[in-house]
Amino acid sequence: MVDGVKKRKEKGYTISAVSEAYGIHPQTLRLYERHGLLKPSRSKGNTRYYSEKDLERLEFILTLTRELGVNLAGVEIILNMRDKMDAMQREIQRFLEYLRMELGERLVSQVTEKFALVPLNYSAWLRARVSASESEDERDVSFTYIEHDQ
Template sequence: MTSSAPDRDKPVFMISVVAEMLDIHPQTLRLYEREGLVVPKRTDGNTRLYSQDDIDKLRRVLSLTRELGVNLAGVEVILSMRQKMEQLQDAVEQLVQYVQQLEMQVKVTERNPQILNALVKVTRQDLMPTSDI
């Protein structure tokens, strides 16, 4: 999962600041927005505000277009595939955690075979002495 720090997705940069940071014309940012490559937040006055995550995404777009010569349609496909890969990575990580939990349960059952025949499956660690009640 693309773990964003809490402030990375906070919209704080105006279009002129982002244009200067990335050394591009504000019209280029507007074009990228029209193409759906980046979607800045808007203030009540309709001013575009970009987050650090938006800026990072714009840097990837610029790298693909400037350094690799990818056109905007190609950039869109690449970014979409990247997002899907991140989602798949998150799913794999969740699956690994689930398998690890199952392995732990199997180990507990192997150490305590009487658990298999119990009506309520508990381990000794789950039990509390009656004096504690």
Template structure:
């Protein structure tokens, strides 16, 4: 199986597969919504990850009527949420490991079927 982030599709292929004009893809790039890789000759190459992102953009614009500025905000928020979810999972793992190493006192208090972890993120 090929790498999800490996750039392999030319703009013409992406446009045909998604039934959109290549100019639309160029506009998405100008707006900063997608960043295809470039060959030495400056040809755009899209990965499967790029295609999935473009499909999401199309759903937001066509199906939900969101303009490109709104799409940008939504995609940035989604990326931020994904980063926070990954951080929460990492912190949970670290706490569980610390609990295993120090069984005398528990660092994560469990109640019912969920855990509450508070993070003070100062950037």
């Protein structure tokens, strides 16, 4: 909640409350809305109500314009890129959750299967090399990936 500004029931903050709290003219908020930078909800009487999310976005806009000198066209580009990045991040998280669920059960069997394909003599050589390097206090062991035909 904006300090000292009352939220009207659960609808949000009015344009006058927001403009007063942030020290900007109500017309500036209307301009941001016309440019698509802010999208406050509307009441049946067409009154604008700004949510907490709208206020966070407004603060970001004000930081870009006041502190960094970005014009409205630049703000629009930055906000669109940020929205796209947020959407991509959500997609990546959903995909990772899917992979964890799908591969979690199969991963152990697949890894075990892959290591079963390595010839026994190579496995013995690898164990001997690791043991030798540990005894010589070498902690960095390099491995070469070799594909085997089946």
